[in-house]
Amino acid sequence: MNVYSVLDTLNDKQQEAVTSNDKNILVVSGAGSGKTRVLVNRIVWLQLVKKYAPSSIIAITFTNKAASVMRDRVQSLIGIQKKNDIWISTFHGLANRLLRVHYVDANLPKDFQILDHGDQIRLLKQLIRSLNLNENKYSAHRAMHYINIKKNRISDIPPHNININRDAIEMVWCQIYQSYKDICNRSGLVDFNELLKRAYILCLNYPNILRYYQQRFINILVDEFQDTNQVQYAWLRLLSGNNNNLMIVGDDDQSIYGWRGAQVENFRRFLEDFSHVRIVILEQNYRSTSTILKAANALICKNNMRLKKNLWTLEDKGNAISVYCAVNVADEALFVANNLVNWRERHGDLNKCAVLYRNNFQSRLIEEMLLKKKIPYQIYGGMQFFERKEIKDILAYLKFIVNQSNDTAYMRIINTPNRGIGQSTVEMINTYANLNHLSLWNSSLYVSNKKIIKGGPAIALKKFITLIDSLKKQILTTTLSLHEQICYIIKSVGLRSIYDKNISAPTYRERMQNIEELIAMSKQYDDSLESTININPLQQFLSYISVEFEGHSSDAYSDAVQLMTLHSAKGLEFSQVFIIGLEEGIFPNYISLTSQSLLEEERRLMYVGITRAMHKLTISYSETRYIYGKERVVQSPSRFVNELPIDCLEIC
Ligand code: ATP
Ligand code: MG
Numbered sequence: 001m002n003v004y005s006v007l008d009t010l011n012d013k014q015q016e017a018v019t020s021n022d023k024n025i026l027v028v029s030g031a032g033s034g035k036t037r038v039l040v041n042r043i044v045w046l047q048l049v050k051k052y053a054p055s056s057i058i059a060i061t062f063t064n065k066a067a068s069v070m071r072d073r074v075q076s077l078i079g080i081q082k083k084n085d086i087w088i089s090t091f092h093g094l095a096n097r098l099l100r101v102h103y104v105d106a107n108l109p110k111d112f113q114i115l116d117h118g119d120q121i122r123l124l125k126q127l128i129r130s131l132n133l134n135e136n137k138y139s140a141h142r143a144m145h146y147i148n149i150k151k152n153r154i155s156d157i158p159p160h161n162i163n164i165n166r167d168a169i170e171m172v173w174c175q176i177y178q179s180y181k182d183i184c185n186r187s188g189l190v191d192f193n194e195l196l197k198r199a200y201i202l203c204l205n206y207p208n209i210l211r212y213y214q215q216r217f218i219n220i221l222v223d224e225f226q227d228t229n230q231v232q233y234a235w236l237r238l239l240s241g242n243n244n245n246l247m248i249v250g251d252d253d254q255s256i257y258g259w260r261g262a263q264v265e266n267f268r269r270f271l272e273d274f275s276h277v278r279i280v281i282l283e284q285n286y287r288s289t290s291t292i293l294k295a296a297n298a299l300i301c302k303n304n305m306r307l308k309k310n311l312w313t314l315e316d317k318g319n320a321i322s323v324y325c326a327v328n329v330a331d332e333a334l335f336v337a338n339n340l341v342n343w344r345e346r347h348g349d350l351n352k353c354a355v356l357y358r359n360n361f362q363s364r365l366i367e368e369m370l371l372k373k374k375i376p377y378q379i380y381g382g383m384q385f386f387e388r389k390e391i392k393d394i395l396a397y398l399k400f401i402v403n404q405s406n407d408t409a410y411m412r413i414i415n416t417p418n419r420g421i422g423q424s425t426v427e428m429i430n431t432y433a434n435l436n437h438l439s440l441w442n443s444s445l446y447v448s449n450k451k452i453i454k455g456g457p458a459i460a461l462k463k464f465i466t467l468i469d470s471l472k473k474q475i476l477t478t479t480l481s482l483h484e485q486i487c488y489i490i491k492s493v494g495l496r497s498i499y500d501k502n503i504s505a506p507t508y509r510e511r512m513q514n515i516e517e518l519i520a521m522s523k524q525y526d527d528s529l530e531s532t533i534n535i536n537p538l539q540q541f542l543s544y545i546s547v548e549f550e551g552h553s554s555d556a557y558s559d560a561v562q563l564m565t566l567h568s569a570k571g572l573e574f575s576q577v578f579i580i581g582l583e584e585g586i587f588p589n590y591i592s593l594t595s596q597s598l599l600e601e602e603r604r605l606m607y608v609g610i611t612r613a614m615h616k617l618t619i620s621y622s623e624t625r626y627i628y629g630k631e632r633v634v635q636s637p638s639r640f641v642n643e644l645p646i647d648c649l650e651i652c
Pocket of ligand 2: 035223
């Protein structure tokens with residue numbers, strides 16, 4: 001390829017950034033102005049013009065999806081490279097890679113395992129229980145929050161944390177943290193923040209290792225810089241040493257991870273810590289129509305805490321932004337699905353469309369409608385509704401109450417919520433089941449009646465049997481409607497109480513919303529129930545879910561609508577974008593309504609959402625929403641809808 005043809009596709013400012021001989025370059029600009037394009041083209045420039053070996057280059061971004069998009073863009077310019085040549089990675093991916101190589105110096109076993117979010121919570125729960133602490137006061141989620149904050153802060157990493165005055169409560173948190181660390185160290189477990197912290201400490205404590213990577217990664221390029229936290233920044237600073245070339249790319253208006261410790265101030269820090277920084281500001285947007293851009297600019301102007309930019313485009317006005325006010329959430333989902341049907345007929349490519357939402361639970365109704373309309377979809381960066389733990393738990397109970405031979409459901413519910421039936425009891429029940437060819441339920445009855453198990457577990461098992469028997473009787477003879485039955489079961493089993501102990505947990509609200517969503521779904525299903533069929537409504541509902549949803553694999557489709565949260569959409573672009581659920585309390589979310597800075601973060605998230613759209617943006621909200629599955633609440637449209645210029649909008 002002609003090297004200089006790379007430059008032909010760039011504007012003057014972009015060319016300046018790509019070809020700059022300065023050691024330190026900061027590209028700061030608004031969405032869709034070609035920051036990632038600049039970064040990708042600089043990688044090409046460094047190799048083809050500056051003759052740097054591919055292995056001297058490392059590009060770091062924030063999500064695996066963004067990393068793979070970046071890799072594709074590099075490959076489309078200079079062809080496929082050897083896998084290990086140039087490193088394109090996330091911060092976590094890079095940390096993992098370094099620690100695998102230097103596990104001895106990092107004081108880790110060779111086969112250390114990574115703890116994901118769920119594992120971390122489970123471990124902390126056991127730990128807090130074993131320390132005999134009050135689980136209401138010292139919940140696993142709060143402990144996780146405490147630990148993660150500590151790990152994200154440089155000041156809490158030795159040798160900085162020498163002498164801190166701690167009160168009694170703080171001492172307990174420290175004790176939890178210390179015990180957690182001990183268990184992880186003993187078992188070779190590393191959580192996500194620990195990965196970053198260890199990689200940083202490794203480079204800090206081993207100058208020879210640091211020097212090796214400084215000499216290897218002569219060119220370091222970082223995308224989405226606005227979302228780096230303290231440890232990531234400090235690590236980056238170490239890696240970039242005195243002689244390395246550094247390109248930092250970001251947009252303060254798209255900082256959406258403040259809640260996870262990301263610091264926009266890292267821009268200021270970067271300018272202070274590095275000398276002779278060439279600052280390039282890109283202001284031309286190439287992604288969106290002028291209507292979409294005008295709306296995005298108008299919205300983000302409402303934020304006070306920002307570096308002001310003037311983003312413009314040569315693109316036509318294009319289509320107006322459609323605004324749909326739905327009577328209820330099902331109507332909203334139907335509207336989106338119908339639009340996608342039309343799109344498929346006119347344009348074909350479904351993977352050019354995305355549906356974005358604030359909370360994971362909002363995908364459920366969209367999934368249902370898309371399945372009905374036979375529109376393939378893919379959920380990115382999140383679980384499908386029926387894969388979520390709280391939903392799986394409820395469904396396992398429902399299935400088991402209808403059919404006690406369901407051993408899989410039995411295994412899921414036998415000690416959920418914890419009722420003191422431990423592993424050894426379950427193993428014994430299993431052994432008797434195998435020996436006597438019984439279901440686990442019948443084996444439980446046998447073991448309980450014959451008093452094979454003694455003490456606490458025997459009492460707990462008896463209670464479980466009584467609970468299931470009474471629920472079974474209740475459901476078979478009930479006059480309750482379907483959703484009342486489900487509410488009754490959830491309440492009797494105490495499924496919400498699993499989470500009630502952790503009300504302050506970041507995931508608490510989401511789990512409650514998911515449970516409410518399932519109840520709301522059953523209420524809607526109630527109305528369409530076929531009374532002529534002589535099957536228990538609960539059984540009908542379960543069959544409906546199995547046929548319509550479970551086991552549905554979106555991976556089977558190569559051309560599918562992309563469903564994702566607004567957070568996961570960062571850095572991506574789609575021809576057509578839907579943003580749903582624009583209601584006060586949903587987006588902006590409930591927690592942000594009382595805090596100026598949280599509200600500004602929500603507005604930045606809306607800005608990210610709007611600027612994902614290239615040609616067509618549709619936003620929608622519902623006038624009503626079911627809360628707790630029964631209360632029909634009138635919703636107000638999000639303030640973000642009112643902040644968009646009226647001449648950019650068309651009401652559907
Ligand atoms: P975000 O802030 O969302 O991460 P970005 O600033 O990284 O966006 P890119 O994704 O690099 O922007 O570019 C946005 C779109 O504009 C892409 O489709 C890209 O190919 C296109 N683009 C960027 N610069 C140019 C240019 N000079 N000429 C034509 N198209 C361009
Ligand atoms: Mg980008």
